[in-house]
Amino acid sequence: MKEHQKVSVTVSDTEDPLAPMIDYAFMESARREIQQADHIPNLEEVRRILSGSPGSLQLISAMSVRTASEWALFFVDSSALAKLYQPEADPIRSKPFFRQPERRLIISRLTAVEMHSVFAGRFGWVVEPGRSAALRNHF
Amino acid sequence: MVEAVLTVVAIADHHHAEAERLLKQYATPSGSRTLDALQLAVALDVHRRESLDAVVAADNALCQVAAAEGLPVINRRFPA
Numbered sequence: 001m002k003e004h005q006k007v008s009v010t011v012s013d014t015e016d017p018l019a020p021m022i023d024y025a026f027m028e029s030a031r032r033e034i035q036q037a038d039h040i041p042n043l044e045e046v047r048r049i050l051s052g053s054p055g056s057l058q059l060i061s062a063m064s065v066r067t068a069s070e071w072a073l074f075f076v077d078s079s080a081l082a083k084l085y086q087p088e089a090d091p092i093r094s095k096p097f098f099r100q101p102e103r104r105l106i107i108s109r110l111t112a113v114e115m116h117s118v119f120a121g122r123f124g125w126v127v128e129p130g131r132s133a134a135l136r137n138h139f
Numbered sequence: 140m141v142e143a144v145l146t147v148v149a150i151a152d153h154h155h156a157e158a159e160r161l162l163k164q165y166a167t168p169s170g171s172r173t174l175d176a177l178q179l180a181v182a183l184d185v186h187r188r189e190s191l192d193a194v195v196a197a198d199n200a201l202c203q204v205a206a207a208e209g210l211p212v213i214n215r216r217f218p219a
Contacts, residue, residue, distance in 0.1 A: 017189040021181075023149035030147075071144070073189060075182040077175075077196035080215045097195070097215075105145045106191075108181040110174060112147060 023109050043084070071104045078114040081107065085119075154180040165204045175201045179208065186210055 016022075034040065084098055098105070157180035158173070166172060175198065182194050182205065194205045197215040205212050 018146065018148065018185060021148040021151075021184065021188070023147045026149070027147050072192045073185075074213075075185055075191055075194045077178050077182075077194065077198065077201060079197040079201065080195040080213075083197050083215055103144070106182075106185055107145065107147055108178055109147055109149050110177055110181070114174065 018106070026109055026112065071102045073104050073106065075106045076111070078107075078111045078118065081111060081115065082118040148181060148185065150177065150181060151184075154184065157183060161204065161208075165207065167200075172200060175204070179205055179210075182210060183208060 154177060158176035161176040161179055162173065166176075179194075179201065182191065185191060191210065193211045193213040194202075195213045195215060196202050196205070199214065199216060202212045202214045202216075
């Protein structure tokens with residue numbers, strides 16, 4: 001670097017205030033499942049399966065540990081997340097919320113459990129034991 | 140353009156205590172809503188650490204309690 005050149009240094013606090021709450025073990029486990037999955041169905045495939053033909057499907061739970069402190073922050077309850085997969089739900093109304101950029105969506109570990117119940121109870125479809133992979137592409 | 144990011148947070152012991160408080164305060168004879176209380180306990184914790192733009196749910200009772208606790212709410216059951 002030459003002597004007359006200037007350097008701008010920006011120091012920002014990038015510590016995630018939610019870091020103590022994040023279930024890193026669960027997210028890492030899901031990430032491994034995603035990596036090992038033969039096929040990650042897209043949202044339309046999930047809806048098609050839920051609308052009629054039962055069969056094997058990998059339940060997906062999206063995971064990321066990226067910090068996005070400047071993004072809009074939403075806590076998503078299981079009831080709202082379930083609407084994403086309802087075949088009868090209006091896709092125009094429900095999908096954009098989950099696909100909009102620069103949104104950080106928080107779910108509790110409880111929601112990951114409740115989604116099994118949603119699929120089994122509401123849609124009459126059972127998630128294959130041990131195959132609860134991820135829906136990362138749906139968000 | 141970066142799409143939305145999903146983060147999973149754990150349930151801790153103090154969330155159970157907070158859920159008990161919510162149930163004592165808001166539970167109705169028609170249902171104890173235990174899991175909803177736990178969800179809200181976690182949401183309140185998140186909100187204290189980093190201000191939430193909204194709690195998103197498709198459940199009227201949960202939305203009512205969340206609003207009563209001072210959380211901004213988006214009710215997907217009756218979207219605007």
